[in-house]
Amino acid sequence: MSRVEVYDTTLRDGAQREGISFSVEDKLRLARRLDALGVDYIEGGWPGSNPKDSQFFARAGELKLKHALLAAFGSTRRAGVRAEEDGQLAALLAAETPVVTIFGKAWDLHVTEALQTSLEENLRMVEESVRYLKGKGRRVIFDAEHFFDGYRANPQYALRVLAAAEEGGAEVLVLCDTNGGALPSEVARTVAEVRAATALPIGIHAHNDGALAVANTLLAVEAGAVHVQGTINGYGERCGNADLCAVLPNLQLKLGRECVSPEQLATLTEVSRYVSELANLPPQSNQPFVGSSAFAHKGGVHVSAVMRRPETYEHIRPELVGNQRRVLISELAGASNIRYKAEEYGLSLDTPDRARTVLETVKLLEHQGYSFEGAEGSFELLLRKALGLHQPRFELLGFRLIVEKREQNGEPLAEATLKLRVGERVVHTAAEGDGPVNALDNALRKALEEVYPRLRQIRLTDFKVRVLDESSGTAAKVRVLIESRDDHRSWGTVGVSTNIIEASWRALVDSIEYGLLLPEG
């Protein structure tokens, strides 16, 4: 199988999507996840363009990547400046990455209109910038911006830009459809023509403005490209970049190209959801390959055919990308789901009736806005309660939360008082916090840690708030999801209420009840 290099730009081009704002910490976590997925390059950012990207590169040493090479992204030197004196190139070097990707204009219109310089000077900018970075020990990838528009307008000049990068010492020439408007047939033809004109490996960087980014990427590979750029979930400016969650399985499962190992490919769905979590964007249920609806079947003929021969209604086996077949829930299918889940937890729902009772409770709670997908802890507690197996560790006798602000620009204070019955004892205590939920969390731990010292090992690692009926304004229902962990495992719990304090309280209580259920060590 011939290999195709995968160049991920989720952290740079992906971060341009409207609504995404990754913290430095997010970017470090994402880089680790991308490395585990097996991409060959991780473009970390544009050093010098904003403080966050510079901080990311400063901390990149912590990453200890196993496979991927880190790339810093930036432009060629400015017009009329020596490479040695260009601040942008200096910032790229200061990022101290093994790979530097620089972009240069391949469309004459852009040279004269956007850069406002001469066509010849642009060629020198490309060649000298590449040579300078190369001379400093960097591997240089050249992104030929607006290549397809440029090639359509002035093919000779577009090719001269590539030649300048080659002359300077670039390793890969990446043809970018920066405006995302190129057509598949045009991309196939252009890549084939460029391939005939250069000996260097060709890459493709497609945007999705025409809804064609994935197809353009595949056709470029079929025409000879050996390096693909894209982002997880297709995040990116405007309509996004080529979605690696579709590019990878298409290349690997359909075109027979090798990108990552089969085991890594089988984590794709998980990676997609992880990235959407950190991006704080809801996962797209209809996303090809990795969406929750991608292998969903309705009842009847489809289902029985798919059970006999999956290929009758599935273009690939969902497990290959870590996704799963879903059969849309009839009441009965639901009950068997519940039984399946209960067995997973080592609980036995001895009668179909019992399974149906649990199912009714789940349906009722889901109707109220609960969602147990990320909240196995709350789901298991629910099962235990239904089976009469749950022994609460404490009883709430009351809490009072006060948030007080004393002047226009002052920071507000948050204080919680809490009264609990724990066994025979009544504990009455109080704590402050960074906000009301944090104060309540602190008070609850204070009240319980003496009786349950194990709580010291349990910490909250994640806290999410979703407003359910957003159009009800400040009276809307909210769902709070909390993720907790001890030294051995992590679990999610959930609470729903119109009152965010109450919703948080429910999720907090479940988090602690469930944590205390788990065997120690």
Add this chain to the structure above:
Amino acid sequence: MSRVEVYDTTLRDGAQREGISFSVEDKLRLARRLDALGVDYIEGGWPGSNPKDSQFFARAGELKLKHALLAAFGSTRRAGVRAEEDGQLAALLAAETPVVTIFGKAWDLHVTEALQTSLEENLRMVEESVRYLKGKGRRVIFDAEHFFDGYRANPQYALRVLAAAEEGGAEVLVLCDTNGGALPSEVARTVAEVRAATALPIGIHAHNDGALAVANTLLAVEAGAVHVQGTINGYGERCGNADLCAVLPNLQLKLGRECVSPEQLATLTEVSRYVSELANLPPQSNQPFVGSSAFAHKGGVHVSAVMRRPETYEHIRPELVGNQRRVLISELAGASNIRYKAEEYGLSLDTPDRARTVLETVKLLEHQGYSFEGAEGSFELLLRKALGLHQPRFELLGFRLIVEKREQNGEPLAEATLKLRVGERVVHTAAEGDGPVNALDNALRKALEEVYPRLRQIRLTDFKVRVLDESSGTAAKVRVLIESRDDHRSWGTVGVSTNIIEASWRALVDSIEYGLLLPEG
């Protein structure tokens, strides 16, 4: 310009998308809108498969379509039954549409595995069903289900199925990629080969399981197809169908095919949003051509170039599809974005220094977690403050929020007390609410409505909470986005703090300050 027929199946295949449930009334409204858009065929449903679809056809006479022909969809006769005796075909005739679209299996595996009949009987089912419907005065379109999978497995048989439909009297042979897994190069090759084998017009019906539906449709047209099937917004089962909102402009603006008039094309964005309203699904901001981000510019370099020459960063002119350019404010933005925005608000940032000062403030706030993309209200207030134009309507002297819960299963109470200076007066008041933020909102309105009666016209329409550094658990920073409106316009505002009450307070204050700035009526 050569014409390509557009066959819309939003009402049938589109309605299969998880979460969509159109009422009969919805379907009638949608059919009118699709007719106005200028599609050639509207597939109304599958009569007999569910009562709603039969009702739709019963009422279709009300529609008085101007251009589009209504089509009823269904399968060929069952195996071993005469066409005259088949209930399914009778239901199709009872729908009394000028066009009937029937699907038959073109993949031998499906004939034997799903239908469980012989290959020869399947050919008879196709031919006889088409001939029967044709004999009853219907124009018949034949959907060759699983055509590409079938052609890959057994090309001779797949072509014989098409020949049977032609023999029966079909007008158009539609090649369906039912499982959505065909590759663009394969589609192009297959359509060209089929075209050589039949004299009838060829159609294409693509699903998006490989993220390739739009590309496959375009390549089929380039290879000779003259009839395209798809849905508005690409709605459909699993990953959806080919999105007509991308197919139409690509065909018309890029491939030079004629589908609808330029005036009709310019309503595409509106049609897309109308359909998403009736489907009750949020519009996709990153949707090609018609999404709200499709022509949004974030980077500073982009903005200054696009202001001089739109084609530098826009693959088509947004007006052609009824969309518009947007300039976003973010840390990636340059001073030119800020200037563009300020002009939009009728504010003059007289010096480049002033624009840069505002930009620095924006960057600092974004670093703290602010995001102004959905919060033009807060952004304009920020501009006004920077220009010394802002006159606050009130001053906070203090608030206290109490949330109290008195027993394990009781609902908590939320009460806010609030002290403000409004002009010369000091107002001290209190209110309850459905949660702490709602209580604060109620108290703030109570305090201000007497002095600013206009507040009664301003209501909150949306409330979103994002936890920014989720891994800090309950001590995390949160960003609250509020959307408000009066009778004439809507605006967004934002607040950030580790304390959700404080973050909500800031967004609330901006919402009201900005609302009071707007001219009445």
